[in-house]
Amino acid sequence: MTWGAHRLRGWLSGMRSRRKEADLRHRALRILDRGDGRIEERKFGGDSHYRPLNGCAYLYFQVPLELLGTPLYVEIEYLGDAHGRFALQYPSSLKTGLEGDYLEARQHWSGNAGELHLRRCRYFLEDFDPSKTQNYGAHFRLYHPSDDWIRDVRVSPEPWPEMDGFPFSLERAEPRKSPGRFHKIQWLFLELTNLCNFSCTFCPDEIMTRRRGWMKTADVLALLDQIAEHREWLGPVHPIKLHQMGEPMIHRDIVPIVAHAERLGLGVELNTNASLLKSSLVEGLYKAGLNSFVLSYLNHTPQAFGTRKVKNKKLTFQEYRAGVEAAIETKFRLGSETRIQLHLANASAAAAFPQLISGESEARAELESWLEFGRRLEQEVGLEPSGLDARRILEGGILDRDELGSCVELLPGVSLLWKRIHSWGHALPGEAKEPGPAYCVVPYEQFVIQHNGDISVCCTDFDGGLVVGNLFEEGIEKIWRGKRLLELRREMFAGRLSNPVCRKCRGWD
Numbered sequence: 001m002t003w004g005a006h007r008l009r010g011w012l013s014g015m016r017s018r019r020k021e022a023d024l025r026h027r028a029l030r031i032l033d034r035g036d037g038r039i040e041e042r043k044f045g046g047d048s049h050y051r052p053l054n055g056c057a058y059l060y061f062q063v064p065l066e067l068l069g070t071p072l073y074v075e076i077e078y079l080g081d082a083h084g085r086f087a088l089q090y091p092s093s094l095k096t097g098l099e100g101d102y103l104e105a106r107q108h109w110s111g112n113a114g115e116l117h118l119r120r121c122r123y124f125l126e127d128f129d130p131s132k133t134q135n136y137g138a139h140f141r142l143y144h145p146s147d148d149w150i151r152d153v154r155v156s157p158e159p160w161p162e163m164d165g166f167p168f169s170l171e172r173a174e175p176r177k178s179p180g181r182f183h184k185i186q187w188l189f190l191e192l193t194n195l196c197n198f199s200c201t202f203c204p205d206e207i208m209t210r211r212r213g214w215m216k217t218a219d220v221l222a223l224l225d226q227i228a229e230h231r232e233w234l235g236p237v238h239p240i241k242l243h244q245m246g247e248p249m250i251h252r253d254i255v256p257i258v259a260h261a262e263r264l265g266l267g268v269e270l271n272t273n274a275s276l277l278k279s280s281l282v283e284g285l286y287k288a289g290l291n292s293f294v295l296s297y298l299n300h301t302p303q304a305f306g307t308r309k310v311k312n313k314k315l316t317f318q319e320y321r322a323g324v325e326a327a328i329e330t331k332f333r334l335g336s337e338t339r340i341q342l343h344l345a346n347a348s349a350a351a352a353f354p355q356l357i358s359g360e361s362e363a364r365a366e367l368e369s370w371l372e373f374g375r376r377l378e379q380e381v382g383l384e385p386s387g388l389d390a391r392r393i394l395e396g397g398i399l400d401r402d403e404l405g406s407c408v409e410l411l412p413g414v415s416l417l418w419k420r421i422h423s424w425g426h427a428l429p430g431e432a433k434e435p436g437p438a439y440c441v442v443p444y445e446q447f448v449i450q451h452n453g454d455i456s457v458c459c460t461d462f463d464g465g466l467v468v469g470n471l472f473e474e475g476i477e478k479i480w481r482g483k484r485l486l487e488l489r490r491e492m493f494a495g496r497l498s499n500p501v502c503r504k505c506r507g508w509d
């Protein structure tokens with residue numbers, strides 16, 4: 001449903017009487033009320049105000065044709081007590097961002113924070129590209145996870161007559177999610193077991209004191225049913241990961257579990273250390289309709305493979321590599337739709353692990369070897385040559401990019417991604433960093449079900465120090481909307497960190 005002219009006129013009528021520069025042309029601006037941009041409306045002082053409905057994070061705007069052009073000027077009037085609580089994202093002609101073409105606009109505002117009242121902020125979209133639309137045909141959007149109420153949005157192809165009242169500006173607003181609002185679960189982890197046949201030096205497996213075990217198959221299936229009933233609570237990104245700690249392919253019923261999840265339409269991601277890729281098991285997973293297979297290969301030499309500390313000493317590096325290649329080949333032999341992500345280590349910011357790939361020459365050698373593998377497979381199965389070139393891929397320093405930016409499509413449905421080695425919230429040696437802010441977005445986005453049913457709010461919480469409930473005793477709803485999680489979020493929002501796990505971590509590292 002689009003937000004029709006009738007409601008829009010009502011919204012803009014107050015503005016016309018108050019502001020000289022308000023132009024009737026604005027009447028045609030539309031907010032798209034759909035998807036993750038559904039609208040909630042409330043009256044304040046007789047005027048309608050808007051924000052995304054609980055569980056939604058965006059407001060999407062369409063600009064009328066006669067106002068479309070470069071640059072574009074936007075002004076927003078809102079009821080709030082501070083600035084930077086929402087971010088304007090727009091398609092830019094300069095750069096392709098990670099999330100499609102959206103870039104965040106610099107926000108200008110008056111600077112007085114504290115009291116709740118009507119405020120204004122402005123944006124100057126110098127490189128706005130009117131030819132691009134995204135998300136339901138929107139020309140720009142507001143990322144808006146906070147409590148503020150939007151009263152008015154005005155656009156103009158001409159500069160505002162005065163900017164004196166807007167002396168402050170901020171390049172990236174980085175809005176914070178409001179603790180009191182409902183937010184969708186973006187990352188759901190279901191740990192089948194915390195047992196592992198590896199003990200990698202860059203993993204806290206050896207220092208984990210949590211009781212080792214696995215989840216009974218009947219319990220896994222029942223939890224998957226419960227998750228499926230709450231599907232609308234899940235965000236769009238990889239909803240079900242079958243791990244937190246541990247190696248999920250150790251679970252003897254991994255194939256029926258994947259088949260059950262996929263039958264429910266949950267779309268699981270199986271992230272494996274890639275040491276248990278028996279051909280019958282791999283074929284079973286593909287035939288079960290596995291959505292995403294993450295092969296956490298990471299190594300580039302037998303020495304690097306030594307950092308995995310294989311508990312089954314019989315597995316050599318050559319056998320390990322051959323198993324990974326065979327799993328990829330099997331996908332094409334079976335014509336499987338499963339997406340494969342091959343992870344290589346990026347230890348450039350983790351000096352404690354010098355055996356792993358940390359320099360461009362090592363990265364180039366490893367990349368070349370996988371491109372060579374890709375070319376061979378293209379010939380064997382009759383695929384169009386991708387023409388990938390290592391030099392071009394590495395241009396600009398691939399190890400300096402973030403993980404998504406480092407991703408390369410090696411073959412159709414097979415991508416290669418440089419996984420950053422991190423310190424698990426400073427539990428392991430890693431990059432020394434200044435402490436980050438107390439606020440962390442993770443407890444708003446992650447729901448980590450450990451093998452005994454405990455729910456942690458963070459995937460780096462390997463020892464269960466951030467447990468807020470148990471799913472075998474309480475349902476998803478009670479925990480996700482519950483008091484313990486709310487208290488944790490409120491505390492972080494207010495700048496306090498009483499939990500030792502978060503105090504040590506202070507945000508993603």
Ligand code: SF4
Pocket residue numbers: 425440441442443457458459460461501502503505506507508
């Ligand atoms: S501060 Fe660290 S440990 Fe705490 S929730 Fe955020 S990422 Fe996890």
